[in-house]
Every structure is written in C-alpha cells, then in structure tokens.
Amino acid sequence: MVPKVLLFIICCASEDLIIYYKYNQMMLDQRREEMWDDYFAAGDAIRERYASEAADLRANAAAEEAHDEYMNRVWYAGFGSDWFAYEEAWRRTIKYYEDLNENPDKD
Numbered sequence: 001m002v003p004k005v006l007l008f009i010i011c012c013a014s015e016d017l018i019i020y021y022k023y024n025q026m027m028l029d030q031r032r033e034e035m036w037d038d039y040f041a042a043g044d045a046i047r048e049r050y051a052s053e054a055a056d057l058r059a060n061a062a063a064e065e066a067h068d069e070y071m072n073r074v075w076y077a078g079f080g081s082d083w084f085a086y087e088e089a090w091r092r093t094i095k096y097y098e099d100l101n102e103n104p105d106k107d
Contacts, residue, residue, distance in 0.1 A: 079086040
C-alpha cells in the first residue's frame with residue numbers, strides 16, 4: 001500500500017506535469033500560428049511586389065505601343081521619323097484654319 005502523503009505528492013506532481021504539458025502545447029500552438037502568419041505574410045509581400053512589377057510592365061508596354069502608333073502615323077504621313085516636322089505641319093494647319101474661321105472672306 002502506498003502512503004497517502006506519497007499519493008498526494010504524485011497527484012500534485014502529475015497535475016503540475018499536466019499543467020506544464022498544456023502550457024507547452026499552448027505555446028507551441030501559438031508559435032506555430034506565428035510561423036504560419038510569417039510564412040503567408042512573406043508570400044503576400046512577394047505577390048504584391050510582383051503584382052506592382054507586372055503593372056509597371058503593362059504600363060510601359062502600353063506607352064511603347066502608343067509611341068509606336070504615333071511614329072507610324074508620322075511615317076505614313078510622309079515625314080519619316082521626323083516627328084518635329086510632323087508636329088509643325090499640324091500647328092501650321094490648325095493656325096491656318098483658325099485664321100480662316102476668324103476672317104472667312106480672306107480667300
């Protein structure tokens with residue numbers, strides 16, 4: 001037969017062990033959750049970076065496409081790659097028609 005004092009000590013020790021085990025499990029669960037949060041936060045940061053880079057690339061491609069389209073207009077208008085002359089020709093044309101609207105009996 002085990003003395004009552006020894007049973008009390010064993011019971012208290014086992015309760016302490018259970019509490020210690022539960023505390024450790026809680027801390028491990030908490031640390032595991034923190035690790036998952038860190039892992040997914042790093043993934044989110046990477047996705048955000050690549051998303052912004054992809055948006056920059058799309059904007060750059062759109063700007064290049066608009067520039068190429070404009071330069072094609074200049075080329076097919078007969079100015080080659082001289083877009084300054086193309087712009088000046090348009091300025092002269094617009095000025096001519098503005099002057100013509102101001103003085104309709106000029107011609």
